[in-house]
Amino acid sequence: MGDLLITVAPTGAETAKEDCPQLPTTLEELVETAQRCEAAGAGMIHVHIRDDDHRPTLDPVRLEETVAALRENTTLVVQLSTGGSVHDPLDKRLAVLDAAPDSCSLTMGTTNFGDDVFSNPWPFICELYQLSQERQVVPEFELFDLGHVAALHRLLGTYGLPFGGKVHVDLVMGVPGGMPGTADALVAAVAALPSQTTSWSATGIGRSTLAVGLASLSKGGHLRVGMEDVLTLAKGVPVEHNEQLVSRAAELGRLAQRSPMSTGEARSLLGLS
Ligand code: KMH
Numbered sequence: 001m002g003d004l005l006i007t008v009a010p011t012g013a014e015t016a017k018e019d020c021p022q023l024p025t026t027l028e029e030l031v032e033t034a035q036r037c038e039a040a041g042a043g044m045i046h047v048h049i050r051d052d053d054h055r056p057t058l059d060p061v062r063l064e065e066t067v068a069a070l071r072e073n074t075t076l077v078v079q080l081s082t083g084g085s086v087h088d089p090l091d092k093r094l095a096v097l098d099a100a101p102d103s104c105s106l107t108m109g110t111t112n113f114g115d116d117v118f119s120n121p122w123p124f125i126c127e128l129y130q131l132s133q134e135r136q137v138v139p140e141f142e143l144f145d146l147g148h149v150a151a152l153h154r155l156l157g158t159y160g161l162p163f164g165g166k167v168h169v170d171l172v173m174g175v176p177g178g179m180p181g182t183a184d185a186l187v188a189a190v191a192a193l194p195s196q197t198t199s200w201s202a203t204g205i206g207r208s209t210l211a212v213g214l215a216s217l218s219k220g221g222h223l224r225v226g227m228e229d230v231l232t233l234a235k236g237v238p239v240e241h242n243e244q245l246v247s248r249a250a251e252l253g254r255l256a257q258r259s260p261m262s263t264g265e266a267r268s269l270l271g272l273s
């Protein structure tokens with residue numbers, strides 16, 4: 001029996017292929033990545049897709065093809081990003097649910113995102129949440145800041161539990177503009193989570209990845225890793241494949257006497273089975 005959910009976020013929307021040729025941006029690369037990450041211990045994949053020029057897209061046909069290909073070639077829980085890139089309009093982000101993924105990300109507030117703004121106005125959050133309930137898609141609540149924890153209390157208090165009845169949260173820490181990627185911030189965020197929360201994971205952006213991962217394990221949380229969040233294994237050592245990050249997460253888990261969940265166990269954790 002596994003008790004550690006490892007989510008892999010292999011691509012993201014912020015890194016350019018020309019700056020990082022090993023970033024999986026084509027469907028073939030994504031499927032190959034997903035298969036190797038599943039074998040290394042991942043239970044869920046958080047997906048951003050790219051167009052033929054490797055630029056972020058929310059093209060509905062591509063999204064559907066991606067969900068189908070991942071289902072055909074892996075048993076991972078398929079989570080589509082509704083965050084997209086900082087330049088994606090809200091209507092296209094809502095339309096992501098048309099691709100009928102198992103899960104979708106749902107960010108609980110607007111955040112300064114480096115020099116950009118990641119826009120998540122309250123009415124958009126409410127519309128996306130209600131749509132996820134209607135379409136029977138399990139949301140993962142992305143919290144970039146302590147204010148987002150308060151917004152999650154408000155959302156659950158207003159609209160009730162998600163489809164499947166489980167509340168899974170992911171703390172995204174260390175974005176320039178959000179909460180820092182530190183153990184102290186993680187402890188504060190976890191202490192403030194709504195009582196309805198059934199599971200939570202954390203990811204630390206860039207060099208905060210290890211501090212956040214270790215803090216999460218020591219507080220009983222789950223892990224998200226991947227090239228969306230970090231591009232080096234150590235200073236000056238680039239990640240060559242997402243599998244390395246998943247394997248390292250599984251190894252950290254083993255040291256903490258946790259073992260990776262199977263994809264079936266991940267589905268029950270998230271209320272998908
Ligand atoms: N690309 C970021 C602006 C999500 O996937 O839901 C937003 C993001 C969050 O990656």
Ligand code: ZN
Binds near residue numbers: 012046081083084228
């Ligand atoms: Zn994302």
